[in-house]
Amino acid sequence: MAEAARSTGQMAGRILFTLMGAAGLIVGAFMTWVRDLDGVRLGAGALYRRPFEFQPDLVTSVGFVTIVLGLVAVAGLATSGWLTRLAGALGIIVFILLLIQLYGAGVGILPGPGPWLVLTGGVIAVVGGG
Numbered sequence: 001m002a003e004a005a006r007s008t009g010q011m012a013g014r015i016l017f018t019l020m021g022a023a024g025l026i027v028g029a030f031m032t033w034v035r036d037l038d039g040v041r042l043g044a045g046a047l048y049r050r051p052f053e054f055q056p057d058l059v060t061s062v063g064f065v066t067i068v069l070g071l072v073a074v075a076g077l078a079t080s081g082w083l084t085r086l087a088g089a090l091g092i093i094v095f096i097l098l099l100i101q102l103y104g105a106g107v108g109i110l111p112g113p114g115p116w117l118v119l120t121g122g123v124i125a126v127v128g129g130g
Contacts, residue, residue: 022071088126
């Protein structure tokens with residue numbers, strides 16, 4: 001009986017953490033990332049080159065990348081959790097790549113709240129996948 005209760009509690013925790021992590025990845029895409037640019041308006045090239053450009057097309061934005069990662073994290077509930085952990089780890093990598101570009105520019109640009117929420121969501125998703 002204790003085994004069943006523990007596994008039910010673990011599953012509920014996994015679902016809760018996965019959904020919270022996915023929410024962070026998705027909501028972060030719509031927040032400010034760099035210089036008043038939302039993630040859905042910032043080109044995905046911002047992760048590997050400068051300057052940071054306005055991107056009117058959602059599909060080629062860094063926000064779209066994080067939205068897809070959030071959806072992959074939720075889809076990971078159907079697996080043993082490895083897909084959720086992978087999506088969370090990739091969300092963390094998105095944050096790191098952006099920081100490398102920001103600090104490589106040498107002009108003291110700080111990331112907005114969007115990348116921080118993506119980082120938090122990625123960490124929570126990694127925990128939720130475990």
